[in-house]
Amino acid sequence: MIEVRDLKKRFGTHQVLNGVNLHIESGESVVIIGRSGGGKSILIKHLIGLLRPDSGAVLVDGQDITPMNERQLLEVRRKFGMLFQGAALFDSLTVAENVSFMLRREGKHTPGEIAARVEQALDMVELQGTQNKKPSELSGGMRKRVGLARAIIYQPEIVLYDEPTTGLDPVVSDSIDQLIQRVRDRLKVTSIVVTHDMRSARRVGQRILMLYEGKIYFTGTPDEAFSSKDPVVERFVKGISDPKEHTF
Amino acid sequence: MTGYVTRWISEWIEGLGKLALLFAEAVRSLCIHKPNGRELLRQIYFIGVKSQSVVLITGAFTGMVLCAQTYFQFHKVKMDSATLAVVSVSMCGELGPVLTGLMVAGRVGAAMAAELGTMRVTEQIDALRTLAAHPVDYLVVPRLLATLIAMPLLTAESIALGITAGYVVGVHLLGIDPTYSWQHMLRYTDVSDVVMGVLKSVVFGGVIALVGCHKGIVCGEGAEGVGRATTEAVVYASITILISNFFLTMFLTPLLGGL
Numbered sequence: 320m321i322e323v324r325d326l327k328k329r330f331g332t333h334q335v336l337n338g339v340n341l342h343i344e345s346g347e348s349v350v351i352i353g354r355s356g357g358g359k360s361i362l363i364k365h366l367i368g369l370l371r372p373d374s375g376a377v378l379v380d381g382q383d384i385t386p387m388n389e390r391q392l393l394e395v396r397r398k399f400g401m402l403f404q405g406a407a408l409f410d411s412l413t414v415a416e417n418v419s420f421m422l423r424r425e426g427k428h429t430p431g432e433i434a435a436r437v438e439q440a441l442d443m444v445e446l447q448g449t450q451n452k453k454p455s456e457l458s459g460g461m462r463k464r465v466g467l468a469r470a471i472i473y474q475p476e477i478v479l480y481d482e483p484t485t486g487l488d489p490v491v492s493d494s495i496d497q498l499i500q501r502v503r504d505r506l507k508v509t510s511i512v513v514t515h516d517m518r519s520a521r522r523v524g525q526r527i528l529m530l531y532e533g534k535i536y537f538t539g540t541p542d543e544a545f546s547s548k549d550p551v552v553e554r555f556v557k558g559i560s561d562p563k564e565h566t567f
Numbered sequence: 568m569t570g571y572v573t574r575w576i577s578e579w580i581e582g583l584g585k586l587a588l589l590f591a592e593a594v595r596s597l598c599i600h601k602p603n604g605r606e607l608l609r610q611i612y613f614i615g616v617k618s619q620s621v622v623l624i625t626g627a628f629t630g631m632v633l634c635a636q637t638y639f640q641f642h643k644v645k646m647d648s649a650t651l652a653v654v655s656v657s658m659c660g661e662l663g664p665v666l667t668g669l670m671v672a673g674r675v676g677a678a679m680a681a682e683l684g685t686m687r688v689t690e691q692i693d694a695l696r697t698l699a700a701h702p703v704d705y706l707v708v709p710r711l712l713a714t715l716i717a718m719p720l721l722t723a724e725s726i727a728l729g730i731t732a733g734y735v736v737g738v739h740l741l742g743i744d745p746t747y748s749w750q751h752m753l754r755y756t757d758v759s760d761v762v763m764g765v766l767k768s769v770v771f772g773g774v775i776a777l778v779g780c781h782k783g784i785v786c787g788e789g790a791e792g793v794g795r796a797t798t799e800a801v802v803y804a805s806i807t808i809l810i811s812n813f814f815l816t817m818f819l820t821p822l823l824g825g826l
């Protein structure tokens with residue numbers, strides 16, 4: 320269970336998060352939508368303690384993580400898997416070493432077991448046989464899928480996906496959506512998905528949260544979002560720009 | 568003007584404070600975890616083995632020019648045979664550790680700042696943190712240990728080669744009497760000079776690794792940030808080496824006097 324209370328964060332004079340409140344149950348899958356630059360990536364980095372808020376609290380299983388030091392946070396983060404928007408693969412390591420990073424650190428598995436799990440994880444993201452490639456040899460979409468494999472291989476309780484399908488072709492996007500659903504249903508994980516892709520939001524989300532002007536502006540089921548008459552939500556889900564913005 | 572100077576000094580002291588915090592975290596990490604042996608060896612190879620050519624050339628030519636210059640001055644007062652003693656004492660206590668430190672700062676400190684800085688701007692350090700790996704355990708500790716091990720060895724090599732090169736220049740080129748000057752050199756070079764050089768090199772090694780890693784970890788955004796981190800790492804490490812060298816000489820000389 321994750322709870323966020325009145326979270327505020329500013330960079331210089333730019334108030335990115337201005338009092339975010341949200342509550343995510345265990346096993347739930349939530350989609351966070353919002354404008355580009357609206358603070359979605361910043362928000363999920365707060366959930367895992369990568370950034371410290373200016374004020375407010377983030378509770379993971381009832382434990383406030385905001386006052387913790389880095390070593391205490393490391394323990395909490397074992398529950399989490401995170402896919403970064405830019406994949407953030409370790410470029411000095413091979414694909415297999417990237418994917419198995421957490422397993423190798425745990426030190427509980429034999430090299431044979433690790434190789435088998437890596438193969439299985441790469442299979443899930445449709446990247447069979449790329450074990451010995453370096454991240455620089457992969458395309459953007461392939462890197463993202465390696466990042467996804469790295470985040471889910473150790474079966475965390477909560478997975479944060481930052482734009483998992485951006486930059487992927489429609490077929491692979493669909494298979495990633497299915498993968499997110501499978502991971503959620505099989506392993507009972509809590510999934511938090513940031514996306515701009517409304518089709519995928521509808522497929523993977525049980526609940527949609529919309530971040531707008533630093534606050535959670537809307538929360539509801541996908542059907543409620545798609546039938547909303549609120550102008551901000553409606554424009555976003557239908558992809559209509561504000562006519563005022565075309566001033567030249 | 569004075570405002571600028573005081574700001575510069577306070578920033579430098581603040582930087583030292585951050586280095587101390589990073590060092591404390593590294594020591595804490597060493598108490599909890601065994602460092603990764605393979606990574607440590609890889610770093611020793613990169614820092615120690617790969618820096619040799621630079622450090623050896625620096626040591627040799629410094630010893631040579633020092634010998635020549637000292638000889639030119641001493642020859643006027645007929646003290647030719649003291650030349651090598653001067654070369655040896657100054658190579659051991661000052662020039663060996665300082666010049667090795669400066670060369671290693673340029674090569675290794677810059678590389679550390681660039682590597683860690685790139686990892687930071689591409690979110691790889693954040694990725695490490697989400698995979699429950701502390702950046703200090705995984706990145707800083709192996710680099711720090713490797714530099715602490717490599718620096719005294721590199722310095723010793725540089726001193727030895729500097730003195731040898733000075734001897735060759737002095738005896739074979741300038742015609743100093745080999746037996747006398749060798750005896751003088753041994754008489755005036757104290758164990759404390761050698762110990763001082765080694766101790767200094769360990770401190771400089773720590774400074775280089777901590778400054779390089781720190782500048783990398785706190786690197787600003789983008790390619791510009793990485794560039795700035797690299798430059799700052801070299802500049803700060805070099806200045807810190809030069810300034811701390813003075814204080815180390817002042818403090819260590821009375822301490823080592825008893826040896």
Ligand SMILES: Nc1ncnc2c1ncn2[C@@H]1O[C@H](COP(=O)(O)OP(=O)(O)OP(=O)(O)O)[C@@H](O)[C@H]1O
Binds near residue numbers: 331354359
């Ligand atoms: N390190 C930083 N320093 C200053 N401003 C920042 C920093 N990181 C993010 N921002 C600002 O915070 C805002 C939110 O950024 P964020 O990355 O969360 O957007 P986002 O909603 O994920 O957008 P996108 O959908 O394009 O990924 C942006 O306006 C950005 O300029």
Ligand SMILES: [Mg+2]
Binds near residue numbers: 359360361404481
């Ligand atoms: Mg984002």
